[in-house]
Amino acid sequence: MGQTDGDLNTAPEDDYGQTDGDLYAAPRKHDGQTDGDLNIAPEKHDGQTDGDLNTAPEKHDGQTNGDLNTAPEKHDGQTDGDLNTAPEDHDGQTDGDLNTAPEKHDGQTDGDLNTAPEKHDGQTDGDLNTAPEKHDGQTDEDLYTAPEKHDGQTDRNLNTAPEKHVGQTDGDLNTASEKHVGQTDGDLYTAPENTMVKPTETFTQHQRNTMDKQTETLTQQQRNTTDKQTETLTQQQRNTTDNTI
Structure with a gap:
């Protein structure tokens, strides 16, 4: 009575005010104990909170176990x-x-x-x-x-x-x-x-296709312009220099 079970509760003892998440098969009386899934500890656990399963053979006072605790030694204040x-x-x-x-x-x-x-x-x-x-x-x-x-x-x-x-x-x-x-x-x-290589290769290939063309165009423009300017300047210098001489 007054028990809240998520899925299954097979506890053979008196279950007053007990809250079990999934399964509870502890053979003794557990007063005010909260177990998430399963608690089969053979000793008495007063005020103990176990998340899922606790099978520790010793007494655990004030211990909080999330799911399962089978450590054979005493665990005080362990979570x-x-x-x-x-x-x-x-x-x-x-x-x-x-x-x-x-x-x-x-x-x-x-x-x-x-x-x-x-x-x-x-x-x-x-x-x-x-x-x-x-x-x-x-x-x-x-x-x-x-x-x-x-x-x-x-x-x-x-x-x-x-x-x-x-x-x-x-x-x-x-x-x-x-x-x-x-x-x-x-x-x-x-x-x-x-x-990091693949995106870089794709981007590099895209850059290569684009930038190479731009670079070739710029280089060709520079070559055409610079060569003409250089030839013109050289011719002017030659004409001027020849006339001077």
């Missing part, structure tokens, strides 16, 4: 967006969706998924980050699997380019294998070459 399975202690860590990094991540913010095996301090990943190197201050919107280091790179949806992309902004998809500096793609980009 996880979706999933946190890191086996070490994560104090004050904020994970957007998923964090499975085996090392300690202090003050790390991951949007959706972070499986990088190294330490990521102050890293912000939109959806997915599986890069094996260290990424400091990197912001990925949706997906990032590039094996090299990307500093200050911003990818909108997908970036699988194997080279380094510095200050690159991609609208939706970028799979270019070369380096793209300061490039902006609206929707889709799969060109294997540097994008």
